[in-house]
Amino acid sequence: MSVGSVDGEVRAEQQAPQQSLGTAAARNLATTTKSAPQMQEITSRWLLRTLPWVQVQGGTYRVNRRLSYSVGDGRVTFVQTGERVAVIPAELGELPALRGYEDEGALTELAARCTQREYAAGEIIAVAGAPTDRVHLLAHGRIEQIGEGPYGDEAVLGVLADGAYLGEAALVDADATWDWTARAATACTVLELTRDDVRNLADRAGSLAAHLAGVASAPDQRTNTYGEAAIDLSAGHVGEAVVPHTYVDYDASPREYELSVAQTVLKVHSRVADLYNQPMNQTEQQLRLTVEALRERQEHELINNKEFGLLSNCDYGQRLQPHDGAPSPDDMDELLSRRRGSKMFLAHPRAIAAFGRELNKRGLVPETIEIAGNRIPTWRGVPIYPCNKIPVSDARTTSIICMRTGEADQGVIGLHQTGLPDEIEPSLSVRFMGIDEQAIISYLVTAYYSAAVLVPDALGVLENVEVSRWR
Secondary structure: OOHHHHHHHHHHHHOOOOOOOOHHHHOOOOOOOOOOOOOOOOOOOHHHHHOOEEEOHHHEEEEOOEOEOOOOOOOOOEEEEOOEEEEOHHHHHHOHHHOOOOOHHHHHHHHHHOEEEEEOOOOEEEOOOOEOOEEEEEEEOOEEEEEEOOOOOEEEEEEEOOOOEEOHHHHOOOOOEOOOEEEEOOOEEEEEEEHHHHHHHHHHOHHHHHHHHHHHHOOOOOEOOOOEEOOOOOOOOOOOOOOOOOOOOEOOOOEEEEOEEEEEEEEEEHHHHHHOOOOOOHHHHHHHHHHHHHHHHHHHHHHHOOOOOHHHHOOHHHEEOOOOOOOOHHHHHHHHHOOOOOOEEEEOHHHHHHHHHHHHHOOOOOOEEEEOOEEEEEEOOEEEEEOOOOOOOOOOEEEEEEEOEOOOOOOEEEEEOOOOOOEEEOOEEEEEEEEOOOOEEEEEEEEEEEEEEOOHHHEEEEEEEEOOOOO
């Protein structure tokens, strides 16, 4: 058969008359089955589901504690210009010897006297037993604290990271010596402030000299291992021994947590609300998605808010650094050991995957438990909940949170207030605001919330966890 005859037959078939109703026209008479509006932002929100929520009347929750003495164990902040790093003068007040000193001129001069040093990985910064003649401010990198183990071998006592300082005793004690060896685990940028520089400035600045003298002569405060004012007790005595007198001192300025707020105004045109409500109510669907977004933002704030967020409110003594970058079982054990009765881990899904890779290397298989129909991995029996609100930095590092929860256990609690006018969920209300001249209906959607850490050891964070290591 020739090519021309084949083309003719094809054209004849294409020009054949239609014998039935086409699907495109039929759809005009058909009812379409539709899904409810979907939203990719919705997550499991395990923090909101597992955190015990405490009713807060009056919008404020006060955390009363025993009196504690601050020893200046904060972190120092730096600014960077190219390769040059400088300490912010006011941040020198984080050093115990300069805590409470507010002479901006003197602090500025001290900051200017700091000299920048670069240490390569493995280089020794200070040697145990050597005189301490300067304070080291760690701007970037990781430093290992090396000591002697129980059998004479080398042991890593701890790891310091960005913002830490070491050798602070040099500013007030001329006879201070290093208790351990400081070794750079990675390339480190360190600012050094010598005791001689501080003393030279103190000779000219009377306020600094008086402050340092007061610090050096201040009597040691009697505290327990947690920094709380000691309670005098007697035990194991016999006979008519004199029983000590004591009392429990309270913090005179306890911290108060005010409920934070997340709000938005939802607008729906009256024509849409009146006419387009079958098979789904437009106002209800708009409100449902708005509430979902509000709850997502609430969980984000509970993690990242500077005032009450978990990452910002973790005590510096409860912040740990991984020994090898990636989150290992040893790091997770160390995190657990810092508190009693840990109830949960919170980690970014990528951090959970990184921890899983470390377990695979060691041939370990974590147990899982079923919670609300979901299989959740655990470590030492403590569930590891995924939370994508924990940030992952550009350097592909993140944090893992471990906490004890509940008011009865002196743990971490969520704060809210129920019984609001027009409340549709606990501590979340939707109020009708009226209809404007353009026939647009407005609803005020409001959620109130906060979180409180009742005692410092209720919350711990493993910081600077690498999530991109594959070997």
